[in-house]
Amino acid sequence: MIDKHSPMPIYFQLEHSIRQQIENGELTPGNLLPSEREYAELLDVSRMTVRQAITNLVNEGLLYRQKGRGTFVAEQKLEQKLSGLTSFTEDMKARGMTPANTLLAFEIIPADAKVAERLSLKEHTPVYEIKRIRLADDVPMALETVYISANLVKGLTETITAASLYHYIEEELGLAIGHAVQSIEAAIVNEIERPHLLVQKGAPVLLIERNTFLKDGTPLEYVKSSYRADRYKFTIDINR
Amino acid sequence: MIDKHSPMPIYFQLEHSIRQQIENGELTPGNLLPSEREYAELLDVSRMTVRQAITNLVNEGLLYRQKGRGTFVAEQKLEQKLSGLTSFTEDMKARGMTPANTLLAFEIIPADAKVAERLSLKEHTPVYEIKRIRLADDVPMALETVYISANLVKGLTETITAASLYHYIEEELGLAIGHAVQSIEAAIVNEIERPHLLVQKGAPVLLIERNTFLKDGTPLEYVKSSYRADRYKFTIDINR
DNA sequence: TAAGTATAGTTGTCTATACCAATTGAAGAA
DNA sequence: TTCTTCAATTGGTATAGACAACTATACTTA
Numbered sequence A, B: 001m002i003d004k005h006s007p008m009p010i011y012f013q014l015e016h017s018i019r020q021q022i023e024n025g026e027l028t029p030g031n032l033l034p035s036e037r038e039y040a041e042l043l044d045v046s047r048m049t050v051r052q053a054i055t056n057l058v059n060e061g062l063l064y065r066q067k068g069r070g071t072f073v074a075e076q077k078l079e080q081k082l083s084g085l086t087s088f089t090e091d092m093k094a095r096g097m098t099p100a101n102t103l104l105a106f107e108i109i110p111a112d113a114k115v116a117e118r119l120s121l122k123e124h125t126p127v128y129e130i131k132r133i134r135l136a137d138d139v140p141m142a143l144e145t146v147y148i149s150a151n152l153v154k155g156l157t158e159t160i161t162a163a164s165l166y167h168y169i170e171e172e173l174g175l176a177i178g179h180a181v182q183s184i185e186a187a188i189v190n191e192i193e194r195p196h197l198l199v200q201k202g203a204p205v206l207l208i209e210r211n212t213f214l215k216d217g218t219p220l221e222y223v224k225s226s227y228r229a230d231r232y233k234f235t236i237d238i239n240r
Numbered sequence C: 001t002a003a004g005t006a007t008a009g010t011t012g013t014c015t016a017t018a019c020c021a022a023t024t025g026a027a028g029a030a
Numbered sequence D: 001t002t003c004t005t006c007a008a009t010t011g012g013t014a015t016a017g018a019c020a021a022c023t024a025t026a027c028t029t030a
Helices: A010-024 A036-043 A047-060 A088-094 A113-118 A158-162 A165-172 B010-024 B036-043 B047-060 B088-094 B113-118 B158-162 B165-172 B193-197
Strands: A063-066 A070-073 A099-110 A126-136 A139-149 A179-188 A205-215 A218-228 A234-239 B063-066 B070-073 B099-110 B126-136 B139-149 B179-188 B205-215 B218-228 B234-239
Touching: A010 A036, A010 A047, A036 A047, A047 A063, B010 B036, B010 B047, B036 B047, B047 B063
Parallel strands: none
Antiparallel strands: A063 A070, A099 A126, A126 A139, A139 A218, A179 A205, A179 B234, A205 A218, A234 B179, B063 B070, B099 B126, B126 B139, B139 B218, B179 B205, B205 B218
């Protein structure tokens, strides 16, 4: 299984071997892997070498580690429709999962440079900042931060944000969204996001989706959503 | 700068310190960092600890390493328009960069299960497989693999693919694209892709874009493009 | 001059060990 | 039964050192 005299590094060979076992179905999502010490003894290599192999697979999202418990095979990716204007809530329901939110923060703050630019406001203009964790079947899926100009939308309450914010804006305030600018990039999770998002210390790669919703050319709402890249894939349908 | 008795791990403190120096402009793209051994001696920690900090920043795309030379600060991200149907060539020109392609492979192969599904063909149906490296100002930006049913598009030659494949299909063959299905996900670069894509051993995170182009509901072409996540960001404009 | 050769410095891989922190389960106490 | 304690096991962090592979430079040789 592992050839110490191969030109390929040992950690690379082990990495490949585990990857194949997952593809073959010998290891399936949720399965517990041998511990790092077991691998080390089994293959007669150093534990640090085993760690390097496993770390790479954790970074890829194929495995996740839990201190004191072990290393496990991760779940498959979900698909996130990039339709632009569908809500997390609807997407999850369409998959037969139960969506939920946890409100982390709800406050009025002065806009910093980035937020101000996104919303075409001057810096320090007061904006609502709403931070939420998005859950599907009680598993954290995304971290979402919403910015809305406080002058545009007055009287926002925590009760409302607990429900769908998008629907509140569209239906209650009658501000139909006509246009959106969206971007997607990849990033590594930082230590501030990690505890909120990754109960089980999962893969560190995030897909960051930024939406600016416009009405008649005026930015209304800026939303930054950080999805776990090991659980998400964005899809989009284009007609023309 | 580094506090050995802090509750935060040493590698994390160093990571944070370097990140700040990049933000402050004390370190700018292209700059050579102190070597791992220098950091180790300077901070009186083990070289492996320094490596852990730097590895994390390399994964994030902030730094890149070159064996035998050193560790450098990486360039900023570019933006990749997710308009769905614009070509790499056009996007690069719009940025004032010179696009180019390197043809890696051009052959007719039997479709495997995944490709067959994407193109709604039976497995083992012959398809063109075209692999190209996409360059901007001679820097590898993306790895692209195109699959086209060999029965649908006969007489494809290497000369044509060296030019724009998209335009060939649309203009020469008169197959106007009417619809596309696109997905984006994040992944870690594997050792096969790495040498082609990352001359300077860059960040291992990739943004993988998959496009299936349809004509009257029939899949014509399936393209998988792997972009360096440290250089790319996808953007999209939605009107409705 | 041109080509080959040493050399010093860099990252890449690997070893062997140690202790810390979180989790689990079993043994023991209330 | 229920709770507490404790030991074992797991991953997390860190050390010190070794050799390989690669790069750039300076030097030697034909």
